[in-house]
Amino acid sequence: MNKNNKIYLILIVIVILVIAGIYAYQSSIKEDPEEELLKCIAKNTDMLYLSKTCSHCQNQKxxxxxxxxxxKTIDCFYEIDKCKEADISGYPTWIxxxxxxxxxxxxxxxxxxxxCECDITDETIKAKEECADDRSCINAIESSCSSNLTN
Incomplete structure (x- = not known):
């Protein structure tokens, strides 16, 4: 192997190591607790009904x-039929x-x-992820969490 090829090989190895180091560092950083909390709340919210003309809705935003x-939101100003079908009479309405x-x-x-106060722990997050979309599994975790909070 000539000298130029060795230099190129060393440079390639260095670049790969730098990229791997950056990836390892970024994956070790935890999410912001506020972001984690809001993601949990959003995941547990079936729908949020709003109206663009509603000042309370703007405050909620x-x-x-x-x-x-x-x-997941429905703006009842534009989708009045969906809101009537869901029996929504005031805004904002959370499901x-x-x-x-x-x-x-x-x-x-x-x-x-x-x-979602429980979702801040890694253990509860992992347990809920294992539930996938099984609502009864998620509800069981949440109810055990709520009882732990009150004790």
């Missing part, structure tokens, strides 16, 4: 901030784990309603 886009909640909700209220 501000409360959710940059994470608003994670939520969380199959139950209806009306009015603006704080992050604290949403944590309690969804049971």
């Amino acid at each position: 501000k409360t959710l901030g940059e994470y608003f886009s994670l939520f 969380i784990n199959g139950k209806k909640y009306t009015g603006e909700k704080s992050i604290e209220e949403l944590k309690q309603i969804t049971g």
Whole structure:
């Protein structure tokens, strides 16, 4: 192997090691707890009904901030038929784990309603991921979490 080929080979190995190091560092960084919490709340929210003309809805969007886009929403100004079909009469209306909640909700209220205060632990996150979309499995984890919080 000539000298130029050795230099190229060394450079390629260095580049690969740098890329692997960057990847390893990024995967070791934990998600922001607020982001993790809002993702959990969004995952447990079946639907959020809003209207573009509703000031309370605008406040709710501000409360959710940059994470608003994670939520499944229907704007009743544009999709009135879907809102009538779901028997939505006020905004915002949350459908969380199959139950209806009306009015603006704080992050604290949403944590309690969804049971997401438990999702901050790696163990609970892993358990919920193993449930996949099995709602009864998720509900069992959340109810055991809620009882642990009150004890």
